[in-house]
Every structure is written in structure tokens, then in C-alpha cells.
Amino acid sequence: MALKKKAKPPVKKPAGSRTARKAEGTNKGAGKSSAVKGKQVPAKKSQTAGIKTLLQQLMKISGELDEKGITFLIQQARVLEHNLQVERIGRDRKKTKIVDQIRQKSTRSNKNTIDVKEADDGSYYILIINEARNFFTLEEMRKLVSICHGASDEQDACRRLYNWYALHRKDVLIDTDISGAADPALSTIYTFIINRYKLKE
Numbered sequence: 001m002a003l004k005k006k007a008k009p010p011v012k013k014p015a016g017s018r019t020a021r022k023a024e025g026t027n028k029g030a031g032k033s034s035a036v037k038g039k040q041v042p043a044k045k046s047q048t049a050g051i052k053t054l055l056q057q058l059m060k061i062s063g064e065l066d067e068k069g070i071t072f073l074i075q076q077a078r079v080l081e082h083n084l085q086v087e088r089i090g091r092d093r094k095k096t097k098i099v100d101q102i103r104q105k106s107t108r109s110n111k112n113t114i115d116v117k118e119a120d121d122g123s124y125y126i127l128i129i130n131e132a133r134n135f136f137t138l139e140e141m142r143k144l145v146s147i148c149h150g151a152s153d154e155q156d157a158c159r160r161l162y163n164w165y166a167l168h169r170k171d172v173l174i175d176t177d178i179s180g181a182a183d184p185a186l187s188t189i190y191t192f193i194i195n196r197y198k199l200k201e
Contacts, residue, residue, distance in 0.1 A: 058073075110129065110130040110131055111129065111130045111176075111177075111183070111184045111185040111188060112184060112188055113129070113188070114127060114128065114129045114188050114189060114192045115127075115128040115129075116128070116192065116196070122138060123137070123138055124136065124137055124138065124141075125138075125141045127189065129176055129185055129188060129189065130176045130177055130185055132172075132175040132176040132177075134169075134171075134172045134175065134176065136169075140168075140169070141197075143164065144161070144164075144189075144193060145193055145197045145198075145199060146199060147160045147161055147164060148161070148190050148193045148194050149194065149198070149199050151190075154187060154190055154191075157186075157190045157194075158181050158182065158183075158186040158187055158190055159181040161181075161186050161189065161190065162178065162180065162181040162183075162186060163181075165178070
């Protein structure tokens with residue numbers, strides 16, 4: 001949980017100073033705003049009924065204000081609306097940045113490494129890449145080896161692997177987050193298989 005920074009205490013001005021008198025004059029106009037906001041209910045608590053009640057109170061009070069008072073309320077509402085929009089945009093940008101960082105980190109590291117576990121009797125294989133554990137039967141593994149050795153080059157092999165996964169094992173594409181034939185995970189799988197396994201004559 002993130003720690004909140006403590007707010008700095010406001011600097012108090014001497015009561016007789018020019019700044020203090022100016023602040024007092026400014027606060028006179030703010031009194032009406034305080035009267036309007038004083039009866040607000042906490043957010044997310046009976047929102048529908050609460051907002052309806054507040055709007056009724058606002059309409060009643062605004063009917064007793066002069067043009068200057070109503071203008072002040074409108075200005076305050078616009079400031080509040082602007083602040084909410086800025087806050088919402090900030091949250092969205094922060095979430096997007098975090099997601100992008102996670103995706104970039106995953107692409108750089110996890111898709112470039114692979115680990116394979118074989119059953120003692122050779123009946124199945126587990127290819128671990130990008131934090132996904134993909135189970136293959138012996139026949140499926142033989143097919144992958146055949147595809148890699150039968151391709152003309154790495155690019156051709158990746159294209160063939162992607163098409164085979166899309167047709168027979170779409171779960172591998174989803175779990176490993178393979179987006180297309182040019183995905184680096186396919187290159188990693190190809191390199192590992194071509195160097196580790198050979199076709200039986």
C-alpha cells in the first residue's frame with residue numbers, strides 16, 4: 001500500500017497584516033459556497049437518493065441567490081468538473097503505463113527463454129515459455145520437430161508452427177500470448193527444437 005505524504009500546515013498570517021485582511025475579504029464570498037456544500041452526504045452511500053436530495057437542496061438555495069451568487073456557484077462547479085477530469089485522465093495514464101511496462105518486460109525476458117520437461121517414459125513433454133506450461137503428447141511433439149526440421153528457414157518454421165497451433169492447439173497461442181507468426185516465442189521454440197531434437201529416419 002502506497003504511503004501518503006503529509007500535507008504541509010498552512011502558513012498563518014498575523015491578524016493585522018494586509019494579507020490577512022485580504023484573505024478575510026475573499027472568504028466573505030465563499031460563505032455561500034460552504035452553506036451549499038455543508039449538507040453533502042458521503043460519496044458511494046445511497047448515491048441515487050443522496051444525489052437527488054442534494055439537487056433538490058441546490059435548486060432551493062439557488063432560487064434565493066442573486067445573479068452574483070449563482071455565477072459563483074457555476075464557477076465552482078466548473079472548477080470541480082475540471083479537477084475530476086484531470087484526476088481521471090491521470091489514473092488512466094498510470095494504468096496504461098503499468099500495463100505497458102509489464103508487457104514489455106514479459107516480451108523481453110520470458111519469451112526469449114524456454115524450459116522443456118520430459119516424462120520418464122517419453123509419453124509427454126512440457127514446454128515452459130512466457131510463464132505458460134504447455135503439455136504435448138509424444139505424437140504432438142514429433143509433429144513440432146517435423147515442422148521445424150522441414151521448414152526452409154526460421155521464418156518459415158515460425159509461420160508453420162503458428163498455423164499448426166491455430167488449427168490444433170489454440171490454447172498454446174492464448175496461454176503463451178503468441179500474437180502472430182512473427183512472435184518471438186515461436187523463434188525461441190524453433191531454436192530450441194532444432195538444436196535439441198532430430199527426426200528419426
